[in-house]
Amino acid sequence: MAQITMTQALNLAIDEAMAEDPGVFCLGEDVSAKQGGGVFKVTQGLTEKYGAHRVRATPISETAIVGAAVGAALAGQRPIAEIMLMNFVAVCMDQIVNHAAKLRFMSGGQTPCPIVIRTTTGVGVGFGGQHSDMLEAWFAHVAGIHVVTPSNPADARGLLRASIDANDPVIFIENILCYGLKGEDPGPGYRVPLGKAAVAREGSDISLITYGRTVLDALDVASDLAKEGISVEVIDLRTIAPYDEATVLASVRKTGRALTLHEAVRPFGTGAEIAANIQEKCWDSLKGPVRRVGGTFSAVPFASHLEQAWIPTKPKIVEQIKLAMGRL
Amino acid sequence: MPAIDRDKLRDIYTRTMKVNRTDEKFRALLMQGKVAVMYYCVRGQELVSAAAMAALEPQDYVVCTYRGQGEQTAKGIPMEKWWGECLGKATGTCKGKGGTMHITDPATGIMVTTGVVGSGLPIANGLAMASQNNGDGRVTLVSFGDGAANIGAFHEALNMAQLYKLPVIFLCQNNRYGEHTAYADHTASPSIAMRAEGYGMKGVRVDGNDVFQIYPAVKEAVERARAGEGPTLIEAMCYRMMGHFFGSDFSYMPPEHLEEMKREDPLPKLRKVMLEHQFTEEELDAIVAEIDAQIDAAVAHALAAPLPDVDEIYRDVLEETA
Numbered sequence: 001m002a003q004i005t006m007t008q009a010l011n012l013a014i015d016e017a018m019a020e021d022p023g024v025f026c027l028g029e030d031v032s033a034k035q036g037g038g039v040f041k042v043t044q045g046l047t048e049k050y051g052a053h054r055v056r057a058t059p060i061s062e063t064a065i066v067g068a069a070v071g072a073a074l075a076g077q078r079p080i081a082e083i084m085l086m087n088f089v090a091v092c093m094d095q096i097v098n099h100a101a102k103l104r105f106m107s108g109g110q111t112p113c114p115i116v117i118r119t120t121t122g123v124g125v126g127f128g129g130q131h132s133d134m135l136e137a138w139f140a141h142v143a144g145i146h147v148v149t150p151s152n153p154a155d156a157r158g159l160l161r162a163s164i165d166a167n168d169p170v171i172f173i174e175n176i177l178c179y180g181l182k183g184e185d186p187g188p189g190y191r192v193p194l195g196k197a198a199v200a201r202e203g204s205d206i207s208l209i210t211y212g213r214t215v216l217d218a219l220d221v222a223s224d225l226a227k228e229g230i231s232v233e234v235i236d237l238r239t240i241a242p243y244d245e246a247t248v249l250a251s252v253r254k255t256g257r258a259l260t261l262h263e264a265v266r267p268f269g270t271g272a273e274i275a276a277n278i279q280e281k282c283w284d285s286l287k288g289p290v291r292r293v294g295g296t297f298s299a300v301p302f303a304s305h306l307e308q309a310w311i312p313t314k315p316k317i318v319e320q321i322k323l324a325m326g327r328l
Numbered sequence: 329m330p331a332i333d334r335d336k337l338r339d340i341y342t343r344t345m346k347v348n349r350t351d352e353k354f355r356a357l358l359m360q361g362k363v364a365v366m367y368y369c370v371r372g373q374e375l376v377s378a379a380a381m382a383a384l385e386p387q388d389y390v391v392c393t394y395r396g397q398g399e400q401t402a403k404g405i406p407m408e409k410w411w412g413e414c415l416g417k418a419t420g421t422c423k424g425k426g427g428t429m430h431i432t433d434p435a436t437g438i439m440v441t442t443g444v445v446g447s448g449l450p451i452a453n454g455l456a457m458a459s460q461n462n463g464d465g466r467v468t469l470v471s472f473g474d475g476a477a478n479i480g481a482f483h484e485a486l487n488m489a490q491l492y493k494l495p496v497i498f499l500c501q502n503n504r505y506g507e508h509t510a511y512a513d514h515t516a517s518p519s520i521a522m523r524a525e526g527y528g529m530k531g532v533r534v535d536g537n538d539v540f541q542i543y544p545a546v547k548e549a550v551e552r553a554r555a556g557e558g559p560t561l562i563e564a565m566c567y568r569m570m571g572h573f574f575g576s577d578f579s580y581m582p583p584e585h586l587e588e589m590k591r592e593d594p595l596p597k598l599r600k601v602m603l604e605h606q607f608t609e610e611e612l613d614a615i616v617a618e619i620d621a622q623i624d625a626a627v628a629h630a631l632a633a634p635l636p637d638v639d640e641i642y643r644d645v646l647e648e649t650a
Contacts, residue, residue, distance in 0.1 A: 025461060053461055059491065064450045064484035071454020071468075074439050075389070077461060079454070094481075098444050099451065107432035108423035109644040111439065143645050167647040242646070 004185040006178050009153035010042045010118075013160035014080060016188055018050050021078060024164060025054040027065055028082025028118075032057040039084055040120060040179055062092035069115040070100050078164055079115050086121035086173065087130050089138075100169040101144035114167045116160070122176035122213060123263055123311045129299035134212075134264035139171045140241035140273070146194050147240040149173040151215035153183035155238055158192030166194060173240075175213040197244035199251065203233035206257035206324055209248055209274055211237040214261050214312065221317045230325055240270055245277065252278050256287040257324045261317060266294030291320045332543055334605060336382065340539060341602055342615055343378035343402040348595060349619045350401050353627060354414070358574050362631070363415060366428050368395040372569035375594035376501050376536040378402045380469060380564075383546035389439050389455045389468040391448040394429040396441045399471050405433045407626035417633035424636040425644070439468075445506075446479035448472060449498065453485050456494035456553075467553040469497040469546075475506025477520045486561065490529045493558035497549045500561065501536065503568035508580055521563035529561055536564030537594040539601055567592060 004012070017024045026043050030036070032055045037044030047055040058065050062083055069079040083089055089096065096117065104112045123132045139147045148163055148170055150156035156174075163170040200215055201222050208218045215236045222232035233251050237243050252258045258278050260271030275290035293312040301310055322328040332340070351370050357363040370377065377398025384390070384403070392399040401410060405421060413420025414428050421433045429443040439455060442448045452470035459466040476482055477500060489496050500520045504511045517523060524531025530552070534541040542564055549560035567589035571578035602612055643649055 023462070056457075056492070059484070059487055061484035061488060063481045064453065064488040067447070067450020067481065067485065068454035068457050068488065071391075071439075071451040071456070072458040072461070073454070074434075074451070075455050075458030077458045094444055094447055095450060099440070099442070099447060103432075103440065104646070104650075105644045106422060106426040106430040107434075107644075108421070108425050108640075109650055110422065110432055110434055112647065146646070 001184040003182045004153050006150070006153050006156050006174070006181045007041055009157040009185070010160055010174065011044060013157045013164070014043065015046060015049070017161060017164045018046065018054060023077040024080065025056065025072070025077065026080045026082065027056040027058055027068060029058055029060055029084050031055055031082050038082060040176070042118070043082070062088050063095055066092040066095035066100065066117065069117070070095055070103070070113055073113045073115045074103070074111050080164065081115060081117050083117055083119040085131050086119045086135050087133050089119060089135060096139070096145070096169070097142050101142045104168065105144060112167045113169050116163045116170045116172050118172045118174065120174040120176050123295065123300050123307060124177055126302060126304060126307065128302040132300040134173070134262065134295070136171070136173060136240050137264060137268060137270050140270050144168065145241070146170040147173070148194060148238065149175070149212040149240060150238065151178070151200070151212055151236050153181065154186040154190070155192050155198070157186055158190045159194070159238060162191045162194050165191070170194070173212065178213050192238060195239045195242060195244055197238055197247040198236045199247070200234040200236040201232065203231040203255065205231045205255055206259060206321055207233045207235060207248070207251040207255045208259050208261060208317070208321070209235045209237065210261040211240055212263070214263055217314050217317060218261060221314050221321070225318065225321060230321060230327070232321065243274070248274065249278065249281055252282045253285045256285050258290045259293065259317070259320050259324060260290065261293045261312060263295055263311060265297050266292055267297050269294050288324055291324055293317055293320050332540065336543070337539070337602065337605055338607070340379050340382045340543060341598060341612065342619070343382055344374045344595070344598055345616050346401050346619050347374040347378055347398045349616065349623055350397060353623050354397070355574060357627070365414060365416070367414070367574040368397070368428070368572070369570040369574055370395060370398045372567040372589060372593065373501055373503060373536070374398055375539060375598055376542055376564045376566050377471070379539055379543040380471070380499055380546045383543060383550050384467070384469060387437065388466050389437050389452070391440045391442070391452040391455070391468065391470040392438065393441065393445070393448060393472055394443050395473065396431065396471065400431050400433070400438050400441070403438055404436045405431070405438060407622055408629045409433065411626045411630035412633050415630045415633070416635070417630055418636040419630065419633040423640060425640060446472060446476040446481040449476070449485035450481050452496050453489050453494055456489070456496035457492065459495055460492065465554060467495045467497060467550050469499055471499045471501060473506065474500060474502040474504065474511055474520060475514065476500070477523065478506070478514060486524070486527045486529060486559070489559040490527045493556065495553035495556070496559045497546065497553055498559060498561045499546065500563045501566055502563050503566050505568055505572070507572050519563060521561055524561040529559055531561040531563070533563040533565065536566035537592050537597055539598055566594070569593070
């Protein structure tokens with residue numbers, strides 16, 4: 001199979017959706033050919049194929065971008081809005097939370113809102129406090145939204161296609177550090193259904209539940225700990241909300257231990273919700289408390305060594321697994 | 329004075345009285361304690377909404393606010409469904425899940441009623457963008473108050489609309505109060521319409537209580553939008569003759585303001601225009617009587633209608649729960 005990068009995978013998913021459905025269009029800051037196809041080049045080459053109406057470079061106006069996406073969706077189109085960096089969603093939360101998420105419900109099902117909001121973020125590139133946050137918990141806490149994030153190019157292609165197909169709003173989170181990541185190309189028309197987790201590595205001692213970039217760390221840790229006789233099962237949620245509870249609970253019932261892992265700050269994070277749910281539903285299977293690893297509860301710092309101290313690094317993950325195993 | 333033909337005058341009068349009689353009925357039901365819901369009165373703003381809706385085609389889109397009864401009923405939402413929703417019944421436009429602040433009826437073009445000041449403008453752009461993309465020839469009209477002109481969404485939306493020359497009409501109903509704050513206490517610019525120039529957009533300010541000003545202004549904006557000439561900002565000067573919402577105090581309005589708005593009341597003015605155009609008192613009374621009969625029947629239907637099933641709280645969250 002051919003190898004593609006994460007960026008290419010995303011671009012292919014959008015390209016084929018636009019080719020199949022004239023109602024699919026992109027809008028966002030710097031996304032068209034004149035600006036080079038997006039800051040991270042995900043929409044490169046699409047203006048040339050589909051024209052400026054379907055790849056609309058917008059002013060720096062996040063509320064107008066998401067609002068326009070909402071309106072176009074109500075009229076039956078399938079807009080893909082790019083919010084350049086995840087922290088900027090704070091500028092347009094009203095459109096996402098009060099409108100996109102609720103219009104299906106508040107209209108009694110008359111006006112579904114099929115929009116995809118692509119956004120990117122990530123700790124580790126020195127972008128500091130306003131360009132690095134993972135804010136998925138904000139959206140996971142709102143009914144009426146899917147929150148999706150891929151950890152590899154094949155999933156990126158399949159999840160983005162499924163997100164564009166979805167008849168509800170999707171927050172699609174990309175990671176700056178992963179754009180260059182290479183993997184197998186699953187080919188045209190490939191879809192990964194929303195709400196289905198992947199068992200990224202099977203194991204029998206502990207379930208490590210994560211998503212996005214930290215899946216890579218989890219797989220590394222699992223590989224290292226296998227040498228010490230600890231068998232780690234890695235669950236890649238792929239859809240953070242609503243998440244695949246069945247896969248998570250089945251894994252924990254098998255292993256009897258669980259650790260949640262995310263780059264977002266630990267308090268009130270998605271890991272807390274998952275941990276609470278596991279403890280309610282798998283109490284009799286658990287050999288110890290569900291543990292959580294997440295980012296430090298402060299703003300993401302600038303200096304490189306501070307950033308590395310801030311994120312949930314592999315040693316921190318290993319430490320929590322060993323604590324859970326009674327090996328520390 | 330631009331001419332409006334008699335059929336259109338009758339149409340505008342009928343829509344205006346539909347808005348007014350609906351408002352009167354709602355307030356009566358609230359006063360009698362038969363209904364206890366949030367309601368934002370439209371007394372004083374009936375003509376602006378009615379004339380604007382009369383300038384649109386049935387397939388055109390409308391985005392309005394919690395004070396949107398005028399647009400909703402004048403655009404033509406079936407009364408039984410409108411009252412059903414306002415009373416929280418299963419027969420409502422939104423199965424009783426939206427309520428007075430979130431009336432939605434795509435069949436008549438009422439696409440969103442927002443409860444958040446200013447939020448409708450960016451959404452209207454999106455509806456208009458879809459029409460521009462697929463060439464369906466529709467225009468979108470978004471109605472909002474003077475208070476909404478000071479939120480960021482207004483600025484972002486107007487800039488984007490003009491940039492793309494979207495087929496959208498921004499109708500600011502300047503009722504001189506943003507919630508409880510008078511215009512002069514929330515806005516330094518002498519008018520909202522003048523802001524259009526800052527976006528390179530056409531802006532007009534009209535007397536919203538004069539049918540010969542408001543209707544032609546909206547009509548022209550609709551024609552420009554449909555012809556691909558882009559958006560228009562219309563500032564329709566009017567008065568909110570009641571408090572911010574039903575039952576709220578409006579003693580903060582100075583006596584001279586109350587006097588002024590009584591003088592400018594659009595209803596006697598429109599009645600006078602109708603009589604001047606050879607409509608008889610009897611004809612006009614018959615129009616109102618027919619509306620009243622329709623409203624009474626719709627209210628009776630809504631009062632007797634079933635409540636939504638409790639399971640509705642789980643439905644329409646995502647497609648899977650539809």
